[in-house]
Amino acid sequence: MARRSKRMQALVKKAADYGALELGPAVEALLSLEQGLPKGVKACGFDQAVEVVLRLGVDPKQADQMVRGSIVLPHGIGKSQRIIVFAQGDNVKVAEDAGAEAVGGKELADKIKDGWLDFDVAIAAPDMMGVVGPLGRVLGPRGLMPSPRAGTVTQDIATAVREYKAGKVEFRVDAGGNVHCLVGRMSFSAQQLHENIDALLQMVNGMKPSASKGVYLKGMNICGTMTPAISVAV
Numbered sequence: 573m574a575r576r577s578k579r580m581q582a583l584v585k586k587a588a589d590y591g592a593l594e595l596g597p598a599v600e601a602l603l604s605l606e607q608g609l610p611k612g613v614k615a616c617g618f619d620q621a622v623e624v625v626l627r628l629g630v631d632p633k634q635a636d637q638m639v640r641g642s643i644v645l646p647h648g649i650g651k652s653q654r655i656i657v658f659a660q661g662d663n664v665k666v667a668e669d670a671g672a673e674a675v676g677g678k679e680l681a682d683k684i685k686d687g688w689l690d691f692d693v694a695i696a697a698p699d700m701m702g703v704v705g706p707l708g709r710v711l712g713p714r715g716l717m718p719s720p721r722a723g724t725v726t727q728d729i730a731t732a733v734r735e736y737k738a739g740k741v742e743f744r745v746d747a748g749g750n751v752h753c754l755v756g757r758m759s760f761s762a763q764q765l766h767e768n769i770d771a772l773l774q775m776v777n778g779m780k781p782s783a784s785k786g787v788y789l790k791g792m793n794i795c796g797t798m799t800p801a802i803s804v805a806v
Contacts, residue, residue, distance in 0.1 A: 579615075580800070582609055583799055584800045587601075587799075587800040587801065587802055590803075592803040592804065592805040593802065593803070593804060593805060594804070594805055595804055598802045598803070598804045599762045599765045599766050599794065601802050602758075602765075602795070602796065603758065603762055605799050605800075616797075616798045616799075619757050620757065620797040620799065621649075621754055621758075621797045622755050622757060622758060622765060622795070622796055623795055624751075624753050624769055624793070624794050625750055625751070625752050625792070625793045626750065626776060626789060626791070626792050627749060627789075627790045628745060628749050628784075628788060628790065629749070629784055629787045629788050629789070630745060631749070631784075632748075632749055634783065636783040637781045637784055638745060639743075639744070639776065639780075640744040640745065641722070641743060641744075642722045642723050642742040642743070643741060643743070643771060643775050644735050645739050645741060645755060645756070646767045647760065647768050648756075649755070649757070653693050653736050653737060654673050654690065654691040654692045654693070655671070655691065655694075655733055655737065656672060656674040656676075656680065656691045656693070656694050657694075657695045657733065658675075658676065658680060658697065658700040658704050658718070659675055659697045660699070660700065663697050667733060669730070670730040670733035671734070672733050673691065674691070677703055681703050681704065684707055691716075692716075693716070694716050694717070695718060695729065695733060696718040696724065696725050697726070698726075698727060723735070723740075724742075741754050741755075743772070753772055755772060755794075756768050758796050773789075776789075777789065789806050791803075791806060
C-alpha cells in the first residue's frame with residue numbers, strides 16, 4: 573500500500589470525524605477540509621475538480637437497469653472543454669462557428685488512430701458514424717465515443733457544441749453500480765456546488781429504471797481531486 577502523505581493523513585482524519593452529513597454541510601465540509609492543517613503541511617496547490625459518486629441499487633448487467641445521461645449544470649464545471657466534431661459539408665462551418673477546436677472527417681479519425689487524444693468531448697453528425705464507428709476501441713474505454721443517448725451524435729451540431737462549452741457533463745453507471753460525475757471546482761462557492769449537485773441528483777432520481785427494486789440511491793460521497801471523500805446522508 574502506498575504511504576499517505578502528512579497532508580492526506582490530516583485530511584482523512586478530518587473527513588472521518590465529520591461522519592455522514594446532509595448535502596449542504598457536506599459541501600461546506602469539503603471546501604473547508606484544507607483549512608487549519610498542521611504546521612508544515614501545505615494545502616493543495618491547484619484548483620481541484622469536485623466529483624460526486626452515487627451508489628445506485630441497479631444491476632448494470634441488465635440492459636433495462638442502465639442509468640446513463642448528460643446534463644448542463646447550472647454553474648458549469650469551471651473548465652473550458654476541448655471539443656472536436658466529426659462533420660462534413662455545411663456542418664463544418666457550423667461547428668467552427670460554435671467554438672469547436674477541431675472539425676473534420678476521415679483525416680480527423682486517422683489522427684486519433686495515430687494516438688492524438690488532446691480533447692475532452694467528441695461530437696458527430698449522424699452521417700459521419702461510418703467514419704467514427706471504427707474508433708470505438710480507442711474512444712469507448714476513455715468515455716469519448718459519440719453516442720445518441722448522450723447527445724453527442726446529433727443533427728444539431730451548434731447546440732451540442734455550445735452545451736458542452738457551457739459545462740454539459742455525461743454520466744453512466746459503472747459495473748459496480750456507481751455513477752461518477754464532475755460537478756465543479758474547489759474554487760466554486762458552496763451554493764454553486766450545492767446547486768450543481770442538486771441538479772444532478774434530481775436528474776438521476778428521475779431516471780430510476782422501472783426494473784430496479786428496493787432502495788435506488790444507496791450511498792453518496794463528494795470529493796476533490798486530492799482529498800478524501802465526504803459522506804453524504806441519503
